[in-house]
Amino acid sequence: MSYTIEQNFIPGLPKEPYDNGHYVGVIAHSTANNGDSDDGERNYESTTWQNAFVHFFVDDQKIEQAADSNYICYGAGHTANHLGYVQVELCQTADPTKFNKAYAMYTWLLAKLLYNRKISVVDGVTLMSHAQVSAKWHETNHTDPIDYLASHGKTWANLVADVAAQYMQMEEEDKVLNVAVLLFTKDDYWAGVDVAAKNGNCALFIRPSDQSVPAEAMNTKQLFVVGGPTAKHPNEVLLSGKDKYATAAMVAKYLG
Ligand SMILES: [Zn+2]
Incomplete structure (x- = not known):
């Protein structure tokens, strides 16, 4: 399983390196904006990025990359942003079919970003919800994407398991025979x-x-x-x- 990532970088974004020189994990967000789209969110952030922006958006149609993941974004508070988390927003919908399509791409992308650096799926460490980031560093008070996942019958633990399954599949596909x-x-x-x-x-x-x-x-x-x-x-x-x-x-x- 693989998806295309459509790059459409917001012009003029800062190019601040991560503290470690590379990212150490991913943060899963949801937009809190039912019926939105990658393009809508990306275009909105293109005028407001000084306040907040993330690297990727996922809706039921595609994965869109709005910022270079080699540099920090402003998505989850100073500590997490600078420590080095690639951040992904899941666009929201009330439609279960659209949710399932978007969720499959979202979990794949989170796994892919972790797999690209071979840093494993570690709940609360390499794979964090915005809620976990808020609870750990108290620099934001957002609790996404927990309530949104729940509205479609999924828990955070489900998401962690689904990302881990995708990650294992990537390992299998890459295995070189001895x-x-x-x-x-x-x-x-x-x-x-x-x-x-x-x-x-x-x-x-x-x-x-x-x-x-x-x-x-x-x-x-x-x-x-x-x-x-x-x-x-x-x-x-x-x-x-x-x-x-x-x-x-x-x-x-x-x-x-
Ligand atoms: Zn968030």
């Missing part, structure tokens, strides 16, 4: 399966008929090539003879 076996043809299967077994039953790939090497196989940390020519993998173990019998003999020698 080791895999690449077979030249199906004839090499019985030799290859023993090599895979010796390497913790790692993934097996078979070259397609054009003998190209699948990208996933090339992305592994180590690749055993069973049969056929080298795959030119940087950390390759070539177990390949001039025919399948010679290959089987090389595999037998490797297996010891």
